[in-house]
Structures are given as structure tokens and as C-alpha cells.
Amino acid sequence: DAGITQSPRHKVTETGTPVTLRCHQTENHRYMYWYRQDPGHGLRLIHYSYGVKDTDKGEVSDGYSVSRSKTEDFLLTLESATSSQTSVYFCAISESIGVPGSNQPQHFGDGTRLSIL
Amino acid sequence: AQSVTQLDSQVPVFEEAPVELRCNYSSSVSVYLFWYVQYPNQGLQLLLKYLSGSTLVKGINGFEAEFNKSQTSFHLRKPSVHISDTAEYFCAVSDPSTGFQKLVFGTGTRLLVSP
Numbered sequence: 001d002a003g004i005t006q007s008p009r010h011k012v013t014e015t016g017t018p019v020t021l022r023c024h025q026t027e028n029h030r031y032m033y034w035y036r037q038d039p040g041h042g043l044r045l046i047h048y049s050y051g052v053k054d055t056d057k058g059e060v061s062d063g064y065s066v067s068r069s070k071t072e073d074f075l076l077t078l079e080s081a082t083s084s085q086t087s088v089y090f091c092a093i094s095e096s097i098g099v100p101g102s103n104q105p106q107h108f109g110d111g112t113r114l115s116i117l
Numbered sequence: 118a119q120s121v122t123q124l125d126s127q128v129p130v131f132e133e134a135p136v137e138l139r140c141n142y143s144s145s146v147s148v149y150l151f152w153y154v155q156y157p158n159q160g161l162q163l164l165l166k167y168l169s170g171s172t173l174v175k176g177i178n179g180f181e182a183e184f185n186k187s188q189t190s191f192h193l194r195k196p197s198v199h200i201s202d203t204a205e206y207f208c209a210v211s212d213p214s215t216g217f218q219k220l221v222f223g224t225g226t227r228l229l230v231s232p
Contacts, residue, residue, distance in 0.1 A: 033220075040126075040224055041224060042123075042207055042222040042223055042224040042225050043161075043207065043220075043222040044222070045219070045220070045221075048219065090160060090161070092161075105149075105151050105163050105166055105220075106220060107163075108153075108160035108161040108162075109160050110159060110160045111159075111160055
């Protein structure tokens with residue numbers, strides 16, 4: 001398995017509280033991603049990072065922010081959680097195309113189940 | 118923007134029967150295509166990928182998929198399923214011109230294999 005660790009694995013919190021999810025990788029891959037998975041929607045990209053301090057928005061970025069201060073860590077923050085952000089969150093990593101051996105797709109972590117009451 | 122359509126939200130099938138899970142994508146330009154499998158309470162695992170070359174792609178666990186550019190399809194097949202294949206399957210597409218794997222996923226197909 002690709003070395004991806006998500007923490008926490010489960011979290012229950014209240015509306016209006018801040019929440020930070022962590023993704024840690026040991027593969028030294030350049031790209032990291034945060035997705036949310038909801039029934040009937042599949043996985044939707046929230047934010048992604050293409051290097052340290054380099055991030056960009058995905059399809060459903062409203063209400064979320066990210067930070068990447070080190071290659072191995074990518075943090076997802078919900079500044080003020082809402083019930084609509086109850087979901088399962090997945091982190092993924094990949095290497096850039098063109099790097100030898102890099103035609104490999106994204107590898108996923110095991111997810112964080114977040115419930116906002 | 119690219120999109121992926123998985124026409125069947127759920128596919129019930131008996132053990133040892135063949136199965137086909139359908140996937141169509143919207144882009145008419147060069148694409149990379151993937152199938153992922155998700156077992157309960159786990160992350161996504163790559164089944165197979167199409168980057169270029171032969172249109173018939175073989176993956177893990179006896180699955181294969183055929184890239185059809187004219188029909189913009191990438192259907193997943195297995196000639197004989199097992200109970201252990203019960204899972205959710207996701208088709209995904211990326212644009213190779215971006216230089217990295219920015220994936221767009223379909224909504225998933227739940228495969229239910231019964232004895």
C-alpha cells in the first residue's frame with residue numbers, strides 16, 4: 001500500500017467549530033489531493049496541491065481551506081463546520097507525468113469519516 | 118469540463134456469472150481513464166488504467182476494460198464474478214495535458230454478487 005495516513009479516521013463535532021484533517025505521505029510525491037465522497041456524487045475534488053505552498057481549488061472548495069508547509073503533509077481545514085460538510089474525506093497522492101516511473105495513478109488513503117451535528 | 122457517467126447505480130449478479138459495468142465520458146480529446154474499486158470502509162484501489170496503446174486493458178482480480186474512442190466509453194468487464202467482488206466501482210477520467218492526475222469521477226456502481 002502507498003504510504004498515506006489520514007488522521008483522524010473518525011470525528012464527530014458540532015456546527016460552527018473549526019476542524020482540521022491531516023494527510024501524511026511517505027512517498028515524496030509532488031501532488032496531493034483532498035476529495036469528499038457523498039452518496040450519489042462519487043468523489044469530488046475539494047483542493048489539490050502541486051508542491052509546498054502551492055495549492056489550487058477543486059470543484060467543491062467553498063468552506064474549505066488547505067495548507068502544505070512540507071512535502072509530506074497536506075491539511076484540510078473547515079473554518080466553521082456546517083452540517084452539509086458531513087462526509088467521508090479522502091486524501092490522495094500522485095507523481096507528475098513525465099517523471100520516470102510516474103505514469104501511476106492516484107493512490108488513496110483510507111478516509112476520514114466526519115459527522116457535523 | 119470533463120464529466121463521467123456511470124449509467125447503473127447498482128448491478129446485481131449471481132456468482133460465476135459475467136458482468137459489465139458501464140462508463141461513458143464526455144471529452145473528445147485525449148484522455149486517461151481509470152477504474153477504481155472501493156470495498157466497505159476502505160479507500161479506493163486501482164483496478165486498471167488506460168493511458169495509450171492497446172484498447173483492451175487488463176487489470177487486477179480478472180477485470181478488463183475496453184477503451185472505445187468513437188463511443189467515448191470505457192466499460193469494465195469480468196467473465197465470472199466472485200462473492201468477494203461485491204464492492205463499489207468508480208470510473209474516472211483525467212486530462213493528460215494537465216501534467217498530473219487531476220481526476221473526475223463518476224458517481225459509482227455498486228456491484229452486488231449473490232450465491
